Amino acid sequence: MLAGEPTAPARLAELLLEPLVRRVLKSTGGADRADSRSTCCQTLARYLCEPEAYDAGRGPLLAWLALDARRDVLNDLDSARARRETVDVTIVEVRGGTGNVFTEPAQLRSVEEEALDHTDPFDLPPETVAVIRKRAKSFSAEELSVIELMGEGVRDTAAYADVLGISHLPLDEQRAAVKREKDRLSRQLERLRERLA
Amino acid sequence: MNVSLSDLATHVRSDPRFLAGWLQGNTDVLRQRLDLGEDQLARLLLSRAPRPSRWPEDVQSLAAYVGVDPFALAAVLREVAVVQALVNRPAQQFALLAARDVHEESPRWRTSRRVRAAVGDFWSKLGPVQGERALEELAPLALPLAVVPLPRLRISTAASWLSTRGVEPDLPYADRPLRGLLLSWRGSSLLFVDGSLDPADRRLTIGHEIGHVALHYLPDRARLRRLSPALLDVVDGHRDLTPAERVTATLEGVPLGVQTHMLARDGRGDASASTEAAEREAAEFALELVAPEAAVAKLLRRELPTDIPYAEALPQAEALIAAAFALPLGEARSRARGGLAALGRSPGFFER
Numbered sequence: 001m002l003a004g005e006p007t008a009p010a011r012l013a014e015l016l017l018e019p020l021v022r023r024v025l026k027s028t029g030g031a032d033r034a035d036s037r038s039t040c041c042q043t044l045a046r047y048l049c050e051p052e053a054y055d056a057g058r059g060p061l062l063a064w065l066a067l068d069a070r071r072d073v074l075n076d077l078d079s080a081r082a083r084r085e086t087v088d089v090t091i092v093e094v095r096g097g098t099g100n101v102f103t104e105p106a107q108l109r110s111v112e113e114e115a116l117d118h119t120d121p122f123d124l125p126p127e128t129v130a131v132i133r134k135r136a137k138s139f140s141a142e143e144l145s146v147i148e149l150m151g152e153g154v155r156d157t158a159a160y161a162d163v164l165g166i167s168h169l170p171l172d173e174q175r176a177a178v179k180r181e182k183d184r185l186s187r188q189l190e191r192l193r194e195r196l197a
Numbered sequence: 198m199n200v201s202l203s204d205l206a207t208h209v210r211s212d213p214r215f216l217a218g219w220l221q222g223n224t225d226v227l228r229q230r231l232d233l234g235e236d237q238l239a240r241l242l243l244s245r246a247p248r249p250s251r252w253p254e255d256v257q258s259l260a261a262y263v264g265v266d267p268f269a270l271a272a273v274l275r276e277v278a279v280v281q282a283l284v285n286r287p288a289q290q291f292a293l294l295a296a297r298d299v300h301e302e303s304p305r306w307r308t309s310r311r312v313r314a315a316v317g318d319f320w321s322k323l324g325p326v327q328g329e330r331a332l333e334e335l336a337p338l339a340l341p342l343a344v345v346p347l348p349r350l351r352i353s354t355a356a357s358w359l360s361t362r363g364v365e366p367d368l369p370y371a372d373r374p375l376r377g378l379l380l381s382w383r384g385s386s387l388l389f390v391d392g393s394l395d396p397a398d399r400r401l402t403i404g405h406e407i408g409h410v411a412l413h414y415l416p417d418r419a420r421l422r423r424l425s426p427a428l429l430d431v432v433d434g435h436r437d438l439t440p441a442e443r444v445t446a447t448l449e450g451v452p453l454g455v456q457t458h459m460l461a462r463d464g465r466g467d468a469s470a471s472t473e474a475a476e477r478e479a480a481e482f483a484l485e486l487v488a489p490e491a492a493v494a495k496l497l498r499r500e501l502p503t504d505i506p507y508a509e510a511l512p513q514a515e516a517l518i519a520a521a522f523a524l525p526l527g528e529a530r531s532r533a534r535g536g537l538a539a540l541g542r543s544p545g546f547f548e549r
Contacts, residue, residue: 006255007262009215010243013205038204045208048215048243141250149426158383158433159426162418165249166213167383168282169221171435177213 001051009048023066043069202239219246237263268334276343279385283364287434293381295409306535308485346392377402408482488522493536507544
């Protein structure tokens with residue numbers, strides 16, 4: 001997964017999905033079975049999107065995922081219980097409003113655009129660059145190119161999208177994907193720097 | 198009810214690192230063209246999109262995993278990407294437009310160092326790909342390029358093909374028959390080829406358009422990304438050029454003519470001098486791709502008698518080359534002249 005082998009997420013999903021569902025259903029007897037399965041999917045998808053979040057030193061992957069999914073299932077149960085208790089109040093609040101401006105798509109888009117526009121470029125100090133150079137082999141060619149662009153202070157999307165091979169996507173999706181990738185690499189670099197400090 | 202991989206794939210479809218997100222919902226074309234079952238499709242969608250730096254290796258790995266032909270998979274993925282890029286482009290914008298007309302070009306006798314390097318780069322990108330495959334199957338593995346054969350290719354038939362896929366064609370040129378047509382945008386290219394051409398001409402036409410991509414599009418784009426990455430936003434139509442960037446681009450020698458259109462012809466069907474030069478270079482690329490100069494020289498050294506006059510050697514060399522490399526006679530003649538010159542043989546005073 002961490003080496004970027006393209007089929008790794010699907011292979012892992014094939015291996016883990018069924019055992020994960022079985023384990024979570026067993027440990028959350030009172031929960032809705034369909035909801036539990038859906039939560040397992042979300043948990044596994046979250047891991048597939050960010051495999052770095054799992055620390056192999058802290059236990060087997062399946063146990064870690066099952067713990068995460070079980071916690072979500074139990075949280076959902078608690079939330080559902082709380083919603084049932086406050087349902088009348090919620091209805092009053094919604095009806096009493098003067099217009100549901102928060103669900104206006106144009107408003108949501110502009111807030112997102114604004115947030116993306118104000119994202120600062122990641123500023124790499126020289127010592128981090130030196131560490132990165134030593135550790136360059138652990139990054140893929142695409143990741144190194146993204147780090148290089150970040151180091152140069154490039155803010156524009158197209159160069160990152162070109163490196164990541166996503167130039168064919170609509171601009172807003174390119175920007176979201178580029179931001180996610182920059183954030184992910186920033187976190188990795190930060191962890192690397194902390195470990196080596 | 199069991200949770201399936203398809204259910205899981207819906208949770209990663211907003212992340213373009215996965216094929217579920219990278220394909221932008223264009224899964225039907227993948228399913229139909231590759232004849233995929235539900236499980237095969239789900240496994241593909243949950244896999245990562247091939248990395249640009251390891252495209253051939255990653256596509257082969259994906260194809261082996263789901264049990265499909267890697268060349269077919271590469272072709273569909275490239276087609277989805279380029280159509281999607283064209284759908285998302287601002288009106289009337291193409292980064293590169295080029296065509297191979299029905300009239301003959303006159304390729305140079307010898308291959309320039311620049312073209313030889315570009316051809317070498319094309320083959321090296323294919324990495325460990327083994328086996329004899331057609332150029333149109335190899336090209337999508339090596340380059341961000343999709344090949345679409347259309348019977349009796351014209352500007353209008355290409356425009357119709359684009360329209361049916363939601364792309365506004367924007368090709369304001371007089372309709373005319375073509376052997377090949379190339380449209381490039383945001384790093385991807387779409388190569389139309391006249392499907393009714395004979396195999397030799399079809400191969401040269403595809404090689405010709407690959408030449409435009411490898412010589413006149415991708416190197417400029419890579420150079421721009423290296424020297425002025427911010428300007429790629431302008432080239433990709435995300436925004437307009439600022440006055441400060443115009444100055445920077447000039448100082449760094451980055452070409453400001455970010456769009457290169459080589460489709461225009463005058464009333465007599467002639468192109469501008471710069472277009473003619475680019476077309477000749479693309480023809481040279483195609484010839485080097487299908488009949489490398491070094492291989493031609495080796496063949497002539499081995500097969501051609503040394504004691505015959507140039508006037509006899511030339512047609513014999515043409516025939517040898519046409520047979521060995523499946524070349525049309527015009528190109529074989531050009532290669533024969535170059536091959537003989539490489540062997541130090543030139544026409545005598547009365548043979549010129």
